[in-house]
Amino acid sequence: MLQTIIEHHFPHLAKNPQLKEEIVRSSELVQIKKGDVILKSGTYIKVIPFLVSGLVKIFKEDETGGEVLLYYIEPGESCVMSMTTLVKDEISKVKAIVEKDAEIVIIPAERALKMARNYPKWNEFFYDLFNLKFDELLHMVEVLTFSNKDRLLLEYLQKEATLHKSKKIQSTHQQIAKELGSSREVISRLLKKLEREGYLLLKQGLIQLVD
Structure with a gap:
């Protein structure tokens, strides 16, 4: 084997x-x-x-x-x-x-x-x-050096979706903040910004990327 x-x-x-x-x-x-x-x-x-x-x-x-x-x-x-x-x-x-x-x-x-x-x-x-x-x-x-934080967050979410083979990402705002070396408040604000721009949908305990 x-x-x-x-x-x-x-x-x-x-x-x-x-x-x-x-x-x-x-x-x-x-x-x-x-x-x-x-x-x-x-x-x-x-x-x-x-x-x-x-x-x-x-x-x-x-x-x-x-x-x-x-x-x-x-x-x-x-x-x-x-x-x-x-x-x-x-x-x-x-x-x-x-x-x-x-x-x-x-x-x-x-x-x-x-x-x-x-x-x-x-x-x-x-x-x-x-x-x-x-x-x-x-x-x-x-x-991190030359880009804004929302691009970093979006690339992180896209990588997670690719690795898990699903556009539905089950992760808390706190967990994402921990992995990106940020705070929950900053991540929550950036996620709402990305939602307004049409990149994703925020649901209870779930982040869904939009094609």
Whole structure:
């Protein structure tokens, strides 16, 4: 089963037969529920996760306990920050929370380090993933720096709709504010502005994007 999962969801890693076999021998498939924390800020990396299904969000925490959404981990991806932190033997600076019930292939940290030393395909996978997530972060910085907040909010909602495959987004104003590093009052005001402009409809506990 694990071999089929690796071949289907992580084809780049499966191109090297020895690496694929090493991953199958070393890994475990686990089911994790929505809301579970799979990586805590300030802790050492114990496993490297590879997402098979579901959705994971990566947050940066500040000194006051506030959180800002950095990027998503989608099926077929891993946590590039986990691997980078593991290689540098540092504690994690990010937090990972399961957004949607997930299946995850986990590989113990010491086995992941061995694969990084022995298999170029492993490093290529993470280099490509790093470039992808770095581009996402650059886009976020661009929006935050050069754009108004309603554009940031609209792009966030559009991303959520795409990832959840639904234009109906079940999220509170407080939750959105937390992920965007804003306040509930600001988010509520911006949502009403976007509704007036025809981008969405606000319902009880629901935000529906309009085509």
